[in-house]
Amino acid sequence: MSKKNSKPNDSNEEIKIENPENGIVDDIGAVANDENETAEAIENDEMTEINELAARLGETEAKLEKEKKEYLFLMAEFDNFRKRTIKEKGDIIRNASENVLKGLLPIVDDFERGLDAIKDTDNAESVKEGMALIYNKLIKFLEQNGVKAIESTGQAFDPELHEAIAMVPTDDESQKGKVIDTPTKGYTINDKVLRYAKVAVGQ
Numbered sequence: 001m002s003k004k005n006s007k008p009n010d011s012n013e014e015i016k017i018e019n020p021e022n023g024i025v026d027d028i029g030a031v032a033n034d035e036n037e038t039a040e041a042i043e044n045d046e047m048t049e050i051n052e053l054a055a056r057l058g059e060t061e062a063k064l065e066k067e068k069k070e071y072l073f074l075m076a077e078f079d080n081f082r083k084r085t086i087k088e089k090g091d092i093i094r095n096a097s098e099n100v101l102k103g104l105l106p107i108v109d110d111f112e113r114g115l116d117a118i119k120d121t122d123n124a125e126s127v128k129e130g131m132a133l134i135y136n137k138l139i140k141f142l143e144q145n146g147v148k149a150i151e152s153t154g155q156a157f158d159p160e161l162h163e164a165i166a167m168v169p170t171d172d173e174s175q176k177g178k179v180i181d182t183p184t185k186g187y188t189i190n191d192k193v194l195r196y197a198k199v200a201v202g203q
Contacts, residue, residue: 100145103141103144103145104141106137107134107137107138107141110133110134110137111134114127114130114131114134117130142187145189146189146190147187147188147189147194148187148188148189149185149186149187150162150185150186150187150188150193150196150197152179152182152185152186152197152199153179153180153181153182153199154178154179155178155179156177156178156179157177157178157179157199157201160193161186161188161193161196161197162179162186162196162197162198162199162201163186163196163197163198163199164199164200164201165183165198165199165200166200166201167200167201167202167203168180168181168200168201168202168203169202169203170202170203172202175202176202176203177201177202177203178201178202179197179199179200179201179202180199180200180201180202181199181200182197182198182199182200183198183199183200184197184198185197186198
């Protein structure tokens, strides 16, 4: 009896190991399948991430190339603007100089007529009047072009306007630090010093 029972048991144990229906072999296959699916999912995720990064890189490169072209275009435009501005500035200065010189020509004409008149007259008074007329015409022309004489004699010494070329001792306290004499007039052009007035200052 005991031998009969042991044989079927041995047979059953062999079937248990080899028979897939008992779940052992199925479990091993399931684990293998899970590992394969996990590896495939990871690989798919990695590929998706790589594709996304590649797409972003492509977009960034395209944007960079576009901005580079725009930058080069702006640089070319700025260079053209700079050259055009320099040319226009040169033209303005040249034209302004031409206008000033052209405006002086009538005064030169007056001087020439005055010189011719002096040859045929001994009347000093008429010569003085002619010189005064020409001088006033010249001063008016300078003022029309923004040139004005600097107030000096009797004014307080101002280093922004005056250049002291001599110091004159004085006993008058009210004259100390003031301009006593102006050997050479100073001028401004549009409120900017064109030439400093050369002055003698009381001390």
